[in-house]
Amino acid sequence: MTADALDRLLNGTFADPDGGPPLYVPTRAVEIAETLAGREAELVEGLDLGGRLAVVSDVNTHNALGARVVRALAGRVAVTEVRLPGRPHADTGSVEAIRRESSGCDALIAVGAGTINDLCKYAAARDGKDYAVFGTAPSMNGYTSVNASITVDGHKKSLPAVAAAGVFLDLEVLAKAPTRMIRSGLGDSLCRPTAQADWLLAHLLLDQPYREAPFALLKTDEAELFANSEALLCGDLDAMRTLARTLVLSGFGMTLCGGSYPASQGEHLIGHYAEMMAPADWPGTFHGEQIAVTTLTMARLQERMLDGAAPRLLRSAVSEGDVVEHFGASLGAACWAAFAAKRFDAAQTEALNARLEENWDSFVARLRAVSRPAAALEAVLARAAAPRRPEDLHWPQDFYRDAVSHAREIRDRYTFLDLAADSGMSVI
Secondary structure (H helix, E strand, O other), X not given: OOOOHHXXXXXXXXXXXXXXXXXXXXXXXXXXXXXXXXXXXXXXXXXXXXXXXXXXXXXXXXXXXXXXXXXXXXXXXXXXXXXXXXXXXXXXXXXXXXXXXXXXXXXXXXXXXXXXXXXXXXXXXXXXXXXXXXXXXXXXXXXXXOXXXXXXXXXXXXXXXXXXXXXXXXXXXXXXXXXXXXHHHXXXXXXXXXXXXXXXXXXXXXXXXXXXXHHHHHHHHHHHHHHOXXXXXXXXXXXXXXXXXXXXXXXXXXXXXXXXXXXXXHHHHHXXXXXXXXXXOOOOOOHHHHHHHHHHHHHHHHHHXXXXXXOOOOOOOOOHHHHHHHHOHHHHHHHHHHHHHXXXXXXXXXXXXHHHHHHHHHHHHHHHHHOOOHHHHHHHHHHOOOOOOHHHHOOOHHHHHHHHHHHHHHOOOOOHHHHHHHOOOOOO
């Protein structure tokens, strides 16, 4: 893979490794530069978003970049400032607040990172509007995806959203982001091997759709990022560019697949469980910090299963009553609706066991080819002094054990968490 994967993707000349036509993404412009100072209005005007724009930020992102964007656009378009108070949450209440305050605008300009971007892309989708984003931290891979992580009635969901018309990343701004947010972006990038293995498992065992394209995009940049993770903390803009490209290309991989499948599997289920179930007074954690820790858990579980004999599935002992009792009535009902799709009857279980017995060696070969050793992934994090253990996130061992054990019950994706539990193996 040559270093211009992003350019070739945007200009429509990246060959599809799955055999289709050249890859296409709906985002019209991506700019990753050492500085974008003085170019903000030019970049936005190139998207033709209309003459009334809402610039959405929070207190921190306004200070980091939002004020600069507002000043650049003032006098060229009618600007409505939407500044969310405190540390906003990506929930339906915040989405509705943005929709109300931007109701007279043609499009949204998000200035922020994960939360602001998810809120704006989902609000824009709800109102049939365009949006663009100026990133303020290299903390997650959602800038270029078409799904948003939004909490609905306490249940963390991945909801369809609109693609950003433009994604603008100022490396000097990203490098000044809080260190934890930089490490968070590294953590969110680390899960490519575990997510790919989980997704490939569902394809091999259950014949679910699967694509190689998202991972072909990442090949060069991911290797450079993993090899030089310590440089991210030294203000090295070349390293920051590699992280930014990795996050952007990972997001595009999700867009190509119409969902978060290539970048969000078992490790994200554990993180989502923690976000849903952790007491409100616990210290806050960033999404990518969580994924750093949960990725190592998944990598160890995958290694353990791939080193063993073919698993033999048992009939699931988890009942609707068990799920409702654990999650509560309202949330439990929503979880059960998703989880029930992964419960197999006797005939299905017998057929799956026959497939596992006959094909396990070939499955292992393909799964190992896309995996990375847990020790190697942990070394990437260690060089950047990133979180690696539940206690680094102030998660008690009992809570984390519950998270790993019950995370599979919140969504219908079949991962190594399911394969282990369904075959009677401890998941942690």
